[in-house]
Amino acid sequence: MTTAQRPTLEAVARRAGVSRATVSRVVNGSTTVAEEIQEAVRRAVAELGYVPNLAARTLVTQRTDSIALIMPEAATRVFSDDQVFPGIIQGVSQELEAADKQLVLMLAGSAAGHDRVERYTLGRHVDGVLFASLHGADPLPGTLARAGIPAVCSGRPLDDSVPYVDVDHLGGVSRAVAYLLDAGRQRIATIAGPQDMVAGIERLAGYRDTLAAAGHPPLVAVGDFTRESGAAAMRQLLDRHPDLDAVFAASDLMAHGALRTLREAGRRVPDDVAVIGFDDIEMAAYTDPPLTTVRQPIKEIGREMTRLLLRMATGQPFEQTVILPTELVIRESA
Amino acid sequence: MTTAQRPTLEAVARRAGVSRATVSRVVNGSTTVAEEIQEAVRRAVAELGYVPNLAARTLVTQRTDSIALIMPEAATRVFSDDQVFPGIIQGVSQELEAADKQLVLMLAGSAAGHDRVERYTLGRHVDGVLFASLHGADPLPGTLARAGIPAVCSGRPLDDSVPYVDVDHLGGVSRAVAYLLDAGRQRIATIAGPQDMVAGIERLAGYRDTLAAAGHPPLVAVGDFTRESGAAAMRQLLDRHPDLDAVFAASDLMAHGALRTLREAGRRVPDDVAVIGFDDIEMAAYTDPPLTTVRQPIKEIGREMTRLLLRMATGQPFEQTVILPTELVIRESA
DNA sequence: CCCTGTCGTGAGAGCGCTCTCTCAGAGCGC
């Protein structure tokens, strides 16, 4: 334990022959300080290797210069290989880096974990809170909003309590289904996601609407975004509708599971059954056959959430809703 | 902005009819306070919804109760779908939660990002630093160690400057290769990982050693842990050694790429060529055929790193090195 | 020439907490 006492403002001030206040002004970029004094202060800072003590600053400014990113640890989507998790983090991180703020990551798994998150965020230990893939109707965003703590969700919160960033699920799904229809597919089924998550709900709605508009009946099985659930749902669909000739899966992972089931059932893809997924994860290009899918800009979600939050935190005008575009990526499965 | 003034120690003290010091004692779990007074204080805390101001506490205790996890943003391994990243975070997070500390996540991509990490960690804004998959010979761990700031790496740092946690690469690889030998494979090739990363180096060494001990010549191609590189390396190997009958790939992603190349080349797996990967990522169970691979306990790495760091930070005795076991998972590709 | 305004700097008061030091009072031996 080297106890090399770190230099304080005081030390810098003495060395530069000015007052603490002046050093503070220079360090924080005030323009009202004479050029040569600024120079002297900066030299002293460099010579002493001065680094401001954030705790002391926080104590008086009431800013922490850090924001929390809350992720539900248990959520299937988060820790499987669908890359939503790393993608969002990466986006958030980039945007925070530009703003010179810190990222405090909290995985809220257990009930105890949730309490901890609540204590920490409501205790104003961060300047704002980002929620990634909310599970159901968590009251925390609303609570934070009421406490005046900026918060942003990814995906529309069920109670509309805070601003959110989401992708155009409906548009993406609609394009995917339209593509299948254009290709002459007659019996288009879907493997839907969990119906307590916005992504699950919206993607199913998009499927229903587009199909209804074309006068086709919906063929629905429900999964939970995982491969296993996709494989199981596919079996169910084949049982109930042996004549289906296309499937839209609400996640690439489920599409992957479906692909396996189809192969086991002896159906050729895309000849017998066309398959389209959603997400465009890394793996989608490497399935057999490569997966046609709806790409969503995950990293952008993280970035937009962060931008929105920072605007809220600094009192700038901000939108209640940001919707990012999705895109149909054509490969070989459809 | 609701400016509901948050209650301070002072307020709690007044309400409970005691001094600030006593409230502090109760809040921090000192035992030298009479039971009924503790009770009164706790009631006041609950009634007022008091939450300690961490910044104020940090200012005097010099503890921040948070630790930094540094990840190289650019590293191929980190943001592809090999799940090393989420796995480590999850492990770290669980262990920190138990210790009631916060996780500050920093992605050090650019040179500017690296500077930022250095300033932040050397500025003692965290109680300790965790490095995930170091790239080459980063001097930062050593610098931190010299500054008396606890740090732990995943994988042996090239300069041995700080304690580290790693898995038993050699043992795992050795078991995999021995398994291939036992199955009567004669021409066993490897797709190695990048040779500037410990994981890449050690896994290749394990392959060489085991093969040499059995009197077989090494057949080596080098990749960078990604699918594409695995596919390319496999092509190279088939070109150079058309008679090979087994491949050990240093990552599942590369094994996946190799699988595709082998299929394109008309080789059957495992009949013509046996394939073994390393990592046991989620996807390994879903390749065609399902991948035999060496499992490494990623989440445990995160947990062990954190435990080690916390021990260092609290001045308890700690090991310089923790090696976690690997395990051969037999599926169908070998 | 004085008064007012402007600009740049310093003095000093806290921000909310912990921790040392002090002190009151209880218990006990002689």
Add this chain to the structure above:
DNA sequence: GCGCTCTGAGAGAGCGCTCTCACGACAGGG
């Protein structure tokens, strides 16, 4: 009954910073 130790609680000093306010110097207008 005196003085000792011991326990439990309070007083008060700061941790390092920001920010308001005051103040001196100088310029310009009356």
